[in-house]
Amino acid sequence: MNKKINKDHLETFKNNGSVFVKSLFAKEDIEIILEEIKLWTKFSPAINRNGAIFSAHDLLLQNLSIFSKSALSIVLRNDVINFVKSYYKSDIILSKIEYREQLVPKVEMPIHSDFGSSVSFMIYLNGVEDKFGSTYCYDGTHKLNHEKTKINISEFEITKANGEEGSTLVFHSNVLHKRTTTHLKGRKIIWFTFQKLSKNVRINKTLFSRESLANLTKKQQLILGISKKDNISEEFAEDLICDQLPNEESLSFVESKILLNALYKRIFIYFKTKVRRFLNILSPKL
Ligand SMILES: [Fe+2]
Secondary structure (H helix, E strand, O other), X not given: OOOOOOHHHHXXXXXXXXXXXXXXXXXXXXXHHHHHXXXXXXXXXXXXOEOOEEEOOEEEEOOHHHOOHHHHHHHOOHXXXXXXXXXXXXXXXXXXXXEEEXXXXXXXXXXXXXXXXXXXXXXXOOOEOHHHHOEEEEOOHHHOOOOOOOOOHHHOOEEEOOEOOOOEEEEEOOOOEEEOOEOOOOOEEEEEEEEEOOOOOOOHHHHOOHHHHHOOOHHHHHHOOOOHHHOHHHHOHHHHHHHHOOOOOOHHHHHHHHHHHHHHHHHHHHHHHHHHHHHHHHOOOO
């Protein structure tokens, strides 16, 4: 039987701005999702950004529901919807659902807030611990105005993500958080976000990729019906911070590794074909 996110978790979330739930999603469900997206987690050319793309040194599948109906069904599980609706006391909208696979080790992401008031879930598909990049959330900091309040961060308790596959971190976008140094690559997550449904949250935010919206000018955003109030750029704080950090391996290095692998594969196939032909010539014909 599936574990459920409940009222106790909601109380913790309200107080702390985050809650970590071990094994919230069943291992069997996760295996099905990974099987469904297996075909897509390769760098074949993405059409209209549908397919695997690079983002902040991760392999990224945006709009995961296109690739995995099982992912969508667990994200829209009753207990999950009820949790978020009870928090907002309002109707809600799923504004993001994506799969991320970390391709390279990464340096620590410093403490920051993503701002806003959305509720995100991060399902750790292959578990989480410090060396794979754990997220630490500073309890209660979601209630602060980070632009005006000076704080001593050491005074705050920390909620740490640490658990087996299916474990899930739920966090408020305004909570202060950081990601530990990732010594080992390979972390796989599903990251989905809900927002309170209001006239300021437009459906087109869910129809276009977040990265492509961020690159638009204010004039272009207005043409799509996205108001200045939406402040798209703040929503991309995490991606932008990722891009600015010095990385142990550059994106071009990752790309060149993939290109090299493709080249080795071609050379191998070329010689294999030649050897086969040569053996066919040598072998007596029937
Ligand atoms: Fe962040």
